Amino acid sequence: MENMNEVNVIELDKKLNSVFAGRVVRKDLTKLIKEGANVPIYVLEYLLGMYAATDDDESIKEGVARVKKILSENFVRPDEAEKIKSKIREIGQYSIIDKVSVRLNPKKDTYEAEFSNLGLKDVPISANYVKEYDKLLAGGIWCMLKMDYFFDEELKNVSPFSISNLKPIQMPNMDLNEIIEGRKNFTKDEWIDILVRSTGMEPTQLNDRVKWHLLLRLVPLVENNYNMCELGPRGTGKSHVYKEISPNSILVSGGQTTVANLFYNMSSRTVGLVGMWDVVAFDEVAGIRFKDKDGIQIMKDFMASGSFARGKEEKAASASMVFVGNINQSVDSLIKTSHLFAPFPEEMANDSAFFDRMHYYLPGWEIPKMRPDFFTDRYGFIVDYLAEYFREMRKRSFSDAIDRYFKLGNNLNQRDVNGVRRTVSGLMKLLYPHEDYTKEDVEEVLQYALEGRRRVKEQLKKIGGMEFYDVMFSYIDKESLQEEYVSVPEQGGGKLIPEGMGKPGHVYTVGAGESGMIGVFKLENQVVSGSGKFEKSGVGSNRGVKESLDTAYRYFTANSKSISGSIAIKTKDYLMHIADLQGIGLTPQLAIAELIGLCSGALEKPVQESTVVLGNMTVGGTIEKVEEFANVLQVCVDAGAKKVLIPASSVVDFQTVPSDLLIKVQPIFYSDPIDAVFKALGVG
Structure with a gap:
């Protein structure tokens, strides 16, 4: 099998050299010289293209010697x-x-x-x-x-x-027809391998999904005003493309930036980076800071419309924006405790409107860390030639490729559709510049495009609630009218509320925390022999939380006999710990849940499985209505709840809940605190 691969690779090199004579270079030559000189790859390959763009070993040797000589004599260190x-x-x-x-x-x-x-x-x-x-x-x-x-x-x-x-040091001219005609000589898979090799990577060492991710990194270079972010572990080459591969992109290293530098300088009347470069990439998003108050607002306008207003003037620019950053914890824990945009700076991280303008979220954690055998020593395009091909493609649009065969499902709003279309357009320009593709080809690109935009939407749902509720992205085949749904791989397991029976004394509740966000909380109660004390941990200094828990304990001691004669108060100590599972600050709406937890611990009977308890009460046992009912229910479902215990007074709020949310949980209504205890523990 290895040899077969080897043969294919050599055949592809030959074919590439004959179809694109003088436009390709052996990528290990770049590595060979790069190590000695700190110049971008496109500078090196410009020189290699002049003196060593061939597959004849003798001429390559001479060419490399010449390039080395030029660099040693003329390149300024x-x-x-x-x-x-x-x-x-x-x-x-x-x-x-x-x-x-x-x-x-x-x-x-x-x-x-x-x-x-x-x-x-x-x-x-x-x-x-x-x-x-x-x-x-x-x-x-x-x-x-x-x-x-x-x-x-x-x-x-x-x-x-x-x-x-x-x-x-950039290609002076470029004939796009050369690429379009040349592309016809290669299969889709061969062409993907050529593009991946042109950026310096070795496709035979990477799985197909990773190759697609590497292609997506190139989309901002071929598509105007394309906004993308890639967050993932260090060392996966996230910023490499924008720094080394194209002379048309600029990498802004994290840290302070100004509106004048990025967009428009009022005093000198000059357009900033977005007017000069095809791609403005931000390295290490966590460090982005605007000196100007309106910086993020202007950036949002630009990302949405490709234009921005400064003073009296409205300026348009076509730069794509790329946001690159590191995720330092595991993706699983990020998904459980917050959202995948968490590494962005504070003033962006809670701004759903800013992230809504992202067309794609590339899952950087799926790309392996770079190892020496991932770098290719086969032939690929001279990056400068590649960059010019990308540049020319910006003048065209392929976004109607979808419409030949498919339409998009009803869960996509205007921004979603826009994001998906742009991704499709960009990938089609990279893969099928000759516009010769099948329905299956488009479907493959479309699925990939939907997934990346859905990843954005899933996070928006966590940050912004009901407004971003529709995440069930789909597309419909125009012939068969069959609808296909596209999901996001990392949304799978890792629910906050595990399946199966919990321990006695453990109970989950959902409510608005101190930050105003709605979150999931776990109460753990333990009963030990003692003298009737109630001890709380994990509470911090929040008075509302303490009062709510004390209300529950008082009600419990006063009414234990109506619940069960076997509950002992005076000879036991009740220990309680509360866990804020999403780190958003504790909720004070705990009395009903804690009452159930105390009874569950005292009776050694666990709460029904996958159940969340909603509601709060006063000392007298009056039940309070649940605020933001639909959003609360959404959080229950996202956390993995199958049953939700709900105060009867909230029945009227059911009309605010989308129907496809209702079918995911079984509501159980209770009329008073003791009714709630019996229903939670599943006893008559």
């Missing part, structure tokens, strides 16, 4: 900057490779260049270069330059360095 400056001075003219950024100096009305490795500032640069390559003004680009040196004593404030020739 920061620690050798002084040496290079001196060379320019001594020889009078010298070629270098460096990253150049330009700003306008309005005092002198000239453009001035800054060199990132050479450490030179204020070097005059001709306006022609700036007009031709506007990215010089935003973040800068890697260039090959001829530098001149001329010192004039008369001109005090002028740099003796000047630029006599500048050439960006």
